[in-house]
Amino acid sequence: MICLALLASFSACAEERSDYLAIVVNSASPLENVTSAELAQIFKSQKTRDSAGARYVVGMRETGCAERAAALKGIYQMSDSEYEKYFLQATFAGTVQAPPKVFAGAGAVKQFVASAPGAISYLRASDADSSVKVLKVDGKAPGDAGYPIKIQ
Known part of the structure; x- marks a missing residue:
């Protein structure tokens, strides 16, 4: 019984540390802070360069993982099918060169x-x-009160 209680409390702690989605950039990026609106523009390829002129290259996690679901909800405000449709239409219309790159795993x-x-x-x-x-x-x-992107 005690072991189960300890295990449950450990799991809850692990979830608390990892239930926020951190937005990450290359260490040389001039970015430090973005608004939710700017973040959506970057991830939707509507804003394509940073203040130093570097072209943004967006990376997404694979379909079905919790991090991708959190990004779709918190950044794009789209479902997976809406995301796919958005980038298909934008690529076809020529407003986007290609959809974001997809990666399997945090590493x-x-x-x-x-x-x-x-x-x-x-x-x-x-x-x-x-x-x-x-x-x-x-x-x-991530972890501050009011941080806008959480993993459900």
């Missing part, structure tokens, strides 16, 4: 972001490390 996301100057993506806050820069969104860091 692949970190490697991509760390190696590409204009890269922007997301990770569970607990997966972020010194290889990437975590942005504030609306002036709040």
